[in-house]
Amino acid sequence: DQQVKQNSPSLSVQEGRISILNCDYTNSMFDYFLWYKKYPAEGPTFLISISSIKDKNEDGRFTVFLNKSAKHLSLHIVPSQPGDSAVYFCAASGSGNTGKLIFGQGTTLQVKP
């Protein structure tokens, strides 16, 4: 049972354009959502998060949008840079009190110069 899904395995965008990464979830108990970026052979690096009481959170070039009714969140990166090329994971927590994260399968972003 995949509670967090990233249906696009890969995305390719041109440098300077917007990158939009999508994530869907099924568990309505989730109340905190995070995006991580991962390079090969490294651990995930935290990018940005959003609480379920908000519908948008912005940090520099990164903005996360949450649509609770659709159980959907997205990460916007604008402008995209070649250094943004990596695997992006969305994660959710809140089903229980442990704070454990449930991850999607990841989307590989390639930003072309």
Added chain:
Amino acid sequence: DTGVSQDPRHKITKRGQNVTFRCDPISEHNRLYWYRQTLGQGPEFLTYFQNEAQLEKSRLLSDRFSAERPKGSFSTLEIQRTEQGDSAMYLCASSPGQGAAETQYFGPGTRLLVL
């Protein structure tokens, strides 16, 4: 740098051998998590500590796996009688432990290859 550290970064072992990994969380972080990541998948939760107490274990954690956090600081994950299916990246993360909705910070991982 006071981030999460893991040791070793890489481990190659033969099937049937025991291996032990260490994780040092961010100082004063009360919560410590272990995850496992296989190729093409996101990290999967294995187990969680609040200080020295192990409060949750995934059904992925068979009886060959054991984790400890004896003094509420560093943690070890041991795999006994390794199998080829144990080959994966083992990730450790920590968080302050002040509430349910917290950001977890990950270490660089230990990549295990079982031959």
